[in-house]
Amino acid sequence: MRRITVLRLSHRVGRDERVTTHVGLTARAFGASGIVISGDEDRGVIESLTRVTELWGGPFEVRYVRDWRGYLRSAKAAGAYVVHLTMYGLPLPEVLEELRRVLAEREMVVVVGSSKVPREVYEVADANVSIGNQPHSEVAALAVFLDRLLDGLVFRISFSDAKVRVVPDPRRKVVLRRRETALAEDPSPSDDKLL
Amino acid sequence: MRRITVLRLSHRVGRDERVTTHVGLTARAFGASGIVISGDEDRGVIESLTRVTELWGGPFEVRYVRDWRGYLRSAKAAGAYVVHLTMYGLPLPEVLEELRRVLAEREMVVVVGSSKVPREVYEVADANVSIGNQPHSEVAALAVFLDRLLDGLVFRISFSDAKVRVVPDPRRKVVLRRRETALAEDPSPSDDKLL
Numbered sequence: 001m002r003r004i005t006v007l008r009l010s011h012r013v014g015r016d017e018r019v020t021t022h023v024g025l026t027a028r029a030f031g032a033s034g035i036v037i038s039g040d041e042d043r044g045v046i047e048s049l050t051r052v053t054e055l056w057g058g059p060f061e062v063r064y065v066r067d068w069r070g071y072l073r074s075a076k077a078a079g080a081y082v083v084h085l086t087m088y089g090l091p092l093p094e095v096l097e098e099l100r101r102v103l104a105e106r107e108m109v110v111v112v113g114s115s116k117v118p119r120e121v122y123e124v125a126d127a128n129v130s131i132g133n134q135p136h137s138e139v140a141a142l143a144v145f146l147d148r149l150l151d152g153l154v155f156r157i158s159f160s161d162a163k164v165r166v167v168p169d170p171r172r173k174v175v176l177r178r179r180e181t182a183l184a185e186d187p188s189p190s191d192d193k194l195l
Numbered sequence: 196m197r198r199i200t201v202l203r204l205s206h207r208v209g210r211d212e213r214v215t216t217h218v219g220l221t222a223r224a225f226g227a228s229g230i231v232i233s234g235d236e237d238r239g240v241i242e243s244l245t246r247v248t249e250l251w252g253g254p255f256e257v258r259y260v261r262d263w264r265g266y267l268r269s270a271k272a273a274g275a276y277v278v279h280l281t282m283y284g285l286p287l288p289e290v291l292e293e294l295r296r297v298l299a300e301r302e303m304v305v306v307v308g309s310s311k312v313p314r315e316v317y318e319v320a321d322a323n324v325s326i327g328n329q330p331h332s333e334v335a336a337l338a339v340f341l342d343r344l345l346d347g348l349v350f351r352i353s354f355s356d357a358k359v360r361v362v363p364d365p366r367r368k369v370v371l372r373r374r375e376t377a378l379a380e381d382p383s384p385s386d387d388k389l390l
Contacts, residue, residue, distance in 0.1 A: 019213050022332035029329035052330055088361055088368040091350050122366055132349035133361035134224035135247055136338075137217035143326075143335035144342050144349070154327035154339070155286050166283055166328035171317055173283040 003107045004032040006142065009068060010114040011039030022139045023112060024049040024062060030146035031153040034061030038068035057159020072124055080107040082125045085141045089128030092148060099149055112138040198302045199227040201337065204263060205309040206234035217334045218307060219244040219257060225341035226348040229256030233263035252354020267319055275302040277320045280336045281312065284323030287343060294344055307333040
């Protein structure tokens with residue numbers, strides 16, 4: 001199955017744009033199928049994630065839902081397993097094997113909050129899972145969760161319809177356009193290789 | 196040795212507060228010794244990271260440097276090894292064993308940028324390292340880098356002078372004050388256990 005959707009709760013315009021964008025980009029790069037954003041409706045964030053997907057490839061679904069309770073209820077009714085990432089939950093290593101078994105058979109929704117997460121999220125979740133029990137970041141938590149659950153997929157993932165891709169280099173930025181002509185996307189290291 | 200300092204480049208007031216705070220919190224929770232912030236001077240971010248360290252424990256050094264070039268030059272002169280995290284660099288798995296050997300003997304400075312990173316950073320770094328070659332987040336990159344380099348220290352770390360700590364729980368927030376009387380830090384799950 002291996003289909004994972006990230007649910008971002010309580011997005012606030014003017015405060016969370018960049019963090020929510022980072023949550024979305026992390027979801028995509030680490031192997032989730034899409035992100036559902038709740039809280040304030042924010043076209044800027046949705047457009048920015050959509051633009052990245054158009055350029056760097058997909059599929060990666062980005063959408064807004066006003067009613068996250070309804071969304072979670074429907075997802076559970078359709079068989080999804082809900083993981084809530086929280087510093088108060090059980091350490092990922094204790095539940096990782098179980099989550100891998102679940103993911104082989106069911107869709108997974110991974111919930112990440114912003115500041116305060118309503119109590120009912122803890123109750124509706126099938127698992128409350130922590131990446132350490134210190135305060136840090138929902139972006140960090142999501143990255144490590146997906147890295148470990150999907151066994152480093154971030155290092156192998158590719159997007160077939162990408163218009164550009166990076167060629168890893170020890171010293172410089174090397175970016176290729178789809179037709180394999182070189183693109184100096186950023187002028188700062190201006191001696192990008194012509195491949 | 197195992198001493199890692201994160202250098203956050205090009206912080207911008209009004210745009211990067213939350214992401215830079217997440218970088219700092221991630222550095223602390225995942226086992227770095229401190230963060231050095233460059234770019235705009237921003238007392239709010241420094242105070243917020245300092246407050247977290249006072250409550251949740253340290254040591255974790257937080258400071259601002261105006262001259263990041265001078266900081267990197269001094270660090271290298273004192274023997275530090277500089278890793279620049281960038282989506283254009285070599286995949287972490289290819290260099291991980293080498294970085295572990297380095298860390299056993301030398302201090303490490305891990306550089307994370309904001310939007311555009313000056314070319315000289317690529318050149319002054321001893322290693323340009325990627326956590327995947329897709330655009331995502333410096334917070335995600337730092338988390339996975341430290342998680343893998345320090346072999347999951349985030350799940351074992353403890354801070355001896357912490358005033359509060361979390362007791363992992365499958366369903367609720369359980370927070371203890373240092374004297375082991377229960378603290379309902381957040382009222383939402385209000386039935387925190389009395390331990």
